[in-house]
Amino acid sequence: MMEKGCVACHVVPRVRAPIARVGPSLNNMGRQAYVNGLLANTPANLIRWLMDPPAVNPRTAMPNVGLTQTEAEDIAAFLYALPDG
Numbered sequence: 858m859m860e861k862g863c864v865a866c867h868v869v870p871r872v873r874a875p876i877a878r879v880g881p882s883l884n885n886m887g888r889q890a891y892v893n894g895l896l897a898n899t900p901a902n903l904i905r906w907l908m909d910p911p912a913v914n915p916r917t918a919m920p921n922v923g924l925t926q927t928e929a930e931d932i933a934a935f936l937y938a939l940p941d942g
């Protein structure tokens with residue numbers, strides 16, 4: 858997530874980086890009902906979002922950073938595994 862620039866826009870629990878507030882903190886993906894308020898929060902939908910946000914929501918401020926399927930799966934698994942809070 859450091860390499861792909863996620864931390865330039867998001868606070869990511871367990872990843873040390875300057876605080877970024879362009880996008881929401883990613884501390885709640887295991888609990889919230891929707892991804893980007895649009896897609897039901899399932900692993901497949903989170904991966905779909907991570908791989909190409911503008912394809913899901915053409916007006917989103919989040920760019921496609923070119924994640925591979927494996928990278929998106931790993932990031933989704935990491936985000937879902939974070940503890941509450």
Ligand code: HEC
Binds near residue numbers: 864889894916917
């Ligand atoms: C240029 C800034 C930027 C970058 C880089 C970026 N994002 Fe985002 N991201 C956003 C913004 C802004 C949103 C809020 C949605 C919107 O604006 O449409 C968002 C939304 C999200 C969401 C949905 C959050 C929710 O509460 O539904 C996830 C998950 C996410 N980003 C993960 C990532 C990951 C993982 C990376 C790196 C691979 C990344 N983002 C890179 C700006 C960014």
